[in-house]
Amino acid sequence: MRAVVRDAYGPVDVLRLATAEDLAPEPDEVVVRVAAASLNMADLDHLLGRPRLARLGTGLVRPSSRRVGVDVAGTVAEVGQAVPGLRAGDRVWADLFSVGHGALADRVRVPASAVSPLPDGVTFDDAATVPHSGSLALQGLRAAGPIRPGERVLVNGAGGCVGPFAVQIAKARGAVVTAVDHGDKLDFLRELGADEVIDHTREDFTRGDGRFDVVLDIADTRSVAALRRALAPGGRYVLIARRIGSFAEKALLGPVVGRLTGTRIGVFAWRPNQRADLAELAELLAAGDVVPRIDRRYGLDEPVEAFRRLGSGQARGKVLVVP
Ligand SMILES: NC(=O)c1ccc[n+]([C@@H]2O[C@H](COP(=O)([O-])OP(=O)(O)OC[C@H]3O[C@@H](n4cnc5c(N)ncnc54)[C@H](OP(=O)(O)O)[C@@H]3O)[C@@H](O)[C@H]2O)c1
Incomplete structure (x- = not known):
């Protein structure tokens, strides 16, 4: 071999x-x-x-x-x-x-x-x-709780390995999706189905007018204090990235800030290679919802x-x- x-x-x-x-x-x-x-x-x-x-x-x-x-x-x-x-x-x-x-x-x-x-x-x-990136996207979105049609979902770092799955799965759930990444990836993000795109080098999504029901964070570029501004009342934030310092901040401080601001900010326990997840992803592929x-x-x-x-x-x- x-x-x-x-x-x-x-x-x-x-x-x-x-x-x-x-x-x-x-x-x-x-x-x-x-x-x-x-x-x-x-x-x-x-x-x-x-x-x-x-x-x-x-x-x-x-x-x-x-x-x-x-x-x-x-x-x-x-x-x-x-x-x-x-x-x-x-x-x-x-x-x-x-x-x-x-x-x-x-x-x-x-x-x-x-x-x-x-x-x-x-x-x-x-x-x-x-299997790897699709499952991370699926489990990350699941950790945010059921996505209701019309909810606003922001994917930060949408143009890498995990993001394209997250954008497409959120769209399949009926969400209005905002995708954040470098300016030269914005066309790619639109092709994936993103309704709105943000170039992170020009705009900080935590300082714009947008308030999001769900933020799925792959790029992990903002503190808890900044992220709470981007969340709508009852909004949910899930961290995908695994940088140790930031993970600790979001795991420890996130729930406290969430309770004070009426939002949910946290991390999730990844379980790689789950047969049920692959079956669900296969259904999304078969339906053409994830390409x-x-x-x-x-x-x-x-x-x-x-x-x-x-x-x-x-x-x-x-x-x-x-x-
Ligand atoms: N949750 C878990 O248990 C678990 C398990 C395994 C892996 N992970 C994590 O999952 C992540 C994998 O994500 P991935 O494979 O999708 O990474 P990736 O391919 O590197 O994608 C990240 C995207 O974010 C973009 N980006 C860079 N800086 C940005 C900024 N300031 N604002 C917005 N976007 C920015 C990158 O653009 P450029 O490429 O141009 O820089 C890239 O398109 C890793 O952090 C890994 O640690 C988590």
Whole structure:
């Protein structure tokens, strides 16, 4: 098999394509033949070993795992003896964030419980864009509580990996969506269905006239004190980003300020790779409510170029790595 590996924490030049013997699955595992993988900011964080605190779990000096990539779509190639309900040839998709990564390969061995059935109507390329970022968007919006048609939803940092899913899911719920990002991404945000767009370099959404029922914060650029100005009475704010200082501020101070101002400001507990979430995302794809955006495709032998594209801020949609 061929797999993208790294022996040290980033920058991206640490990535290389390696060949290794094919491994047979353990009794509770499957081997997935990868049809497509996509990159997420989580992959770049994992590569660079940031934040440094995360290295307590991933290896203090050097990464404990060489494997790279979380989002994967493909077919089951081999099935462990004790795996019920899966057969060679089954189409599957998964977020490998909590099961050792390794999507950037032509084959990956994973616990069978980590893969979910991929409906026939979804192409592998589309499927590979979804599990990690689509689930973050879905769970983040869910944490804000049910979105009623006509409610005003603002997505801060809407033009990256998670944002396009959040914009489209909020639109599918009937929300009026405002998307915030760099000026050169505004056309892309309109194409996604955003009703209003804000260039963060020209306008601070917490100082405008707009008051929002829901703020989903991916870019994480404002303090609790500023954010309360952007919320309508009863408004709900959910932080997606995970910067330690800001996370602590929103988790600790948010509920206090929320109580004083009649709003709800907080964080949420992310649960990666939930089968029910992937099923819900598959329904949104089937209905055409969420249309995955693919920026560029790279080969397995181009991991450095693919990660550079991810980190460039130029991508409009997901960066794919296709074996
Ligand atoms: N909640 C959880 O448990 C959990 C789990 C995993 C990951 N995460 C977090 O989820 C986030 C991933 O988001 P992502 O993959 O969508 O990130 P991303 O691809 O980097 O998207 C962020 C977007 O925000 C834009 N941006 C930068 N500065 C901005 C500003 N001042 N105002 C508005 N927009 C701005 C970026 O533009 P440029 O690209 O041009 O800079 C980019 O389009 C990460 O922060 C990660 O830590 C959370």
